[in-house]
Amino acid sequence: MRYFRKEKNEFDWVLGVEDIASMLHLLGKALPNARTVVFNNSKFYQYKYDYQLPIKTGVLARILKAIYGPILLGYLANKSKNFWYIWTTGFLFNRESEFAFLKSIDKKLICHFGGDDIRSPQKMKAFCAEKGLDTFIDYVGAGHPFYLSENYETEKKELARVADKYADVIFSAEFEQISYLTRKQHYNPFLYDPSKFNFNPAKFENLSKIKIVHAPSNPLIKGTPLVRAAIKKLQIEGYEFEYVELQNVSNQQVLEHLKTAHIVLNQFYQLIPSVFGIEAMANHCAVLQSASLELEPNQPKSEPDSWVVTGYWQIYDNLKYLLDNPEKIEPYATGVIVM
The missing domain is CATH 3.40.50 (Rossmann fold)
Incomplete structure (x- = not known):
């Protein structure tokens, strides 16, 4: 060389x-x-x-x-x-x-x-x-x-x-990616293409069939078994909604679903939003995820209602709350777009 x-x-x-x-x-x-x-x-x-x-x-x-x-x-x-x-x-x-x-x-x-x-x-x-x-x-x-x-x-x-x-x-993320690094770590920059922001208030005008999307890159790491358990319990209890789980599909297919989704279930063991969380928020969805400013304080500060902070033990309760109070879904989705 x-x-x-x-x-x-x-x-x-x-x-x-x-x-x-x-x-x-x-x-x-x-x-x-x-x-x-x-x-x-x-x-x-x-x-x-x-x-x-x-x-x-x-x-x-x-x-x-x-x-x-x-x-x-x-x-x-x-x-x-x-x-x-x-x-x-x-x-x-x-x-x-x-x-x-x-x-x-x-x-x-x-x-x-x-x-x-x-x-x-x-x-x-x-x-x-x-x-x-x-x-x-x-x-x-x-x-x-x-x-x-x-x-x-x-x-x-x-x-x-x-x-x-x-x-x-x-x-790096100092706590989410806790490591043997000894030098100062700067928080990972989350970037998103401005042309892919999709502010779509029209999709909230009819919530007779709420669309819920979960797209895990790795089901075990993202908490998918717990998501499926919550979805199954809500279905047994008589709640009617459309649940779409996406795996091994192109990013373009995921984005097409996000355009019409009302609620996105992201990941439930992590302390940061991840790129998919950013994509979901940019597509005007109410996002449930475990990302926590308390546990990963170095990530950029966001508005209190940017997403519904949801631990792995809270998926059923928080999802049920939004299904029982559908008027709350759009404020969470819109809060992200204007933050």
Whole structure:
């Protein structure tokens, strides 16, 4: 990589190399003079990037990355002064070697973590136990013992060590993504495309059949079994509503449902809204979620009625309240749009 001829910086930012919940795509649109690089983008989005592999998964993809990654890194290192990394992947398979190379030529690095990439399961389990809260950690660990193993914890310690050593700025959620990071953590920026805001008061004019949407990326982590239990109990009690559960569908299909949804059930073990929570609020929906300013105080302050704060034990009660008081649904939905 050092053999590339040094040229004048042409780009302000290189963003890569994994797009999590469209964050890289949105950053690419928000930051001036940026170039996006994605080697394994999500199957739920169909965005185009400045540099990407024709094959995203499998052995061939790893071979292509092993060849193309170092070449592209050397090229872009002579084109840009700032590198913004989302998640844990990079141009090379060894993150410390990659970061050491970039710092040796005076590049600025941002590490942007999004969840299980940096989160320590053991620390999260202890944090929730101290607060008297259940957590998804035990459930994931029951199905995947490695998740709670010392080897997995060692991986998280090493990732934090490298970020602490080389990053100029670190984005993470200090409590939701509790980790071994020792440096100052800036709260993850939540971005959303202004053209996709959908203020639709007309859908609240007829609430004879309230539409409820739940779209978990991971049912176990998001609290889907508890959502289904609440939905089933309300149906048995005679409540009439439309319940739509979306899994393994494109983001475009999710957004189409949000346009006509009245209530969205987001996630119930997490302390922050997540990208789906932002999407739901931007589409004029009343959102039930466990996001808590009390437990994750670093997230941006919001209006009191931006969403219905709902713990995993409150899904049935809070949903029943909105079904019993449908006039309250639109104020929650509208409060988000104008916050």
